[in-house]
Amino acid sequence: MAARADLGLLALGFEGSANKIGVGVVRLDGAILSNPRRTFITPAGQGFLPRETATHHQQHVVELAAAALREAGVTMAQIGLICYTKGPGMGAPLRAAAVAARTLAALWRKPLIPVNHCVAHIEMGRLATGKARPVVLYVSGGNTQVIAYLNQRYHIFGETIDIAVGNMLDRFARLLNLSNDPSPGYNIEQLAKSAPRAAAAGGGGGGGEHGRLVELPYGVFGMDVSFSGILSHIQAIAPALLASGGATAAELCYALQETVFAMLVEVTERALAHCGGDSVLLVGGVGCNERLQQMMRDMCADRGAVLGAMDERYCVDNGAMIAWTGMVDYARSGRAPEWAELYCTQRFRTDEVHVHWRDD
Known part of the structure; x- marks a missing residue:
């Protein structure tokens, strides 16, 4: 150019x-x-x-x-x-x-x-990671999209049909009265790392014991995802679980992350298979999450692809x-x-x- x-x-x-x-x-x-x-x-x-x-x-x-x-x-x-x-x-x-x-x-x-x-998130991701033609997972407070480039367009393979994943995490953080500094999603991530089961699953933190994994709805519809039902469900069950000792706040954060990130990895993997791509790029604020990065990195390794991820400076x-x-x-x-x-x-x-x- x-x-x-x-x-x-x-x-x-x-x-x-x-x-x-x-x-x-x-x-x-x-x-x-x-x-x-x-x-x-x-x-x-x-x-x-x-x-x-x-x-x-x-x-x-x-x-x-x-x-x-x-x-x-x-x-x-x-x-x-x-x-x-x-x-x-x-x-x-x-x-x-x-x-x-x-x-x-x-x-x-x-x-x-x-x-x-x-598009700016994507172009910054391509610049910062050096991934020239990746399948893109764009996850933020306002957007959730799986994207691939062809013929001078960024085509959307799948997206949220209701609220964005970042918005869902923010609203759950309000239920737990978590701080907004530096961000609600970051504080959910840190709590999830402290859940006992997180260590066994590779999410970091905890003492290595298998804790309780709260079962949550799984909202994948073809290539699209839905987060409003998951949010409504966890908002409904969380107060009673926390009051009775049925789950800790850390376990709820861990369960929520594991469920929604598995959904995002699933639709991204299908786009990667369809495109025959060799790389995935994570962009948007939620893309800073280390657990999401690890799950996506594991999926990429299984498919012979590589992950392009960034820290909070550019994500x-x-x-x-x-x-x-x-x-x-x-x-x-x-x-x-x-x-x-x-x-x-x-x-x-x-x-x-x-x-x-x-x-x-």
Whole structure:
């Protein structure tokens, strides 16, 4: 891919689709020069609402942009391109980040590129792991999709038919009154590691004894998955189990992880078999989970494939993934949309995007 002379080789990206606001600076050769972010953390037992989340983003976006430039050792004059998340996501937070990006682009007369949040996760994953043509499992608070690339499109093989896996984990964490710092899913993961059965199953932690595995519904429907029934079931049985000693909070977290991750591995394995692929890429915030990574790695090993996984720096929403995706888009097309096209949308599917920067 030839770099355009007017690109300046540097892109500044703004991400704010959910409870994280991030700004990143990326170079056209793939070097990530900076990637600071801030997370809106609510009290234990509470979720985050759009209006309050947008206010958080507005309060931090200016300092983050300055920090991103400072850490990268560059000035706005050296930035060749500004990118922002067009969608999908929560309306008010999306607009908070987009307004900041649009303002800077207007003040500094820079091209402004809208980016699909889901595609940005994939492109960042490909960059960070070096997996060129993987089957992708995208798991986050707002999305759950099994994806494969063909003919300049990311095709969705399967997805959730109700709520995303990350949203389900967050809502279960509220039932247990777990902290939202650094995230509900992370704290579920740590509790699950402490369950006795987790050590025997390879999940880490515990004393090696076989504990009680709470049986939960298994919601796989062809290539699609469903999490609302599992959530309703565990919400219904958890209070009595915890009160009677029938299960500990750690055992409930372990059982929930094992069940939903097995579902995700199953549909990903079928996509991998169908595509004849040699690699799987985990992206999205839930993709940081070490137990999910281990289960997926075991499946890949059985099929002669390899897993591409990342830590929270690049798996969780961040500005660098927006900068990188906008950069490869613009470097190939050379076109910045008209101002009337530079809006946000809460619904923007992965398979709507023409991935014109890929020729493989």
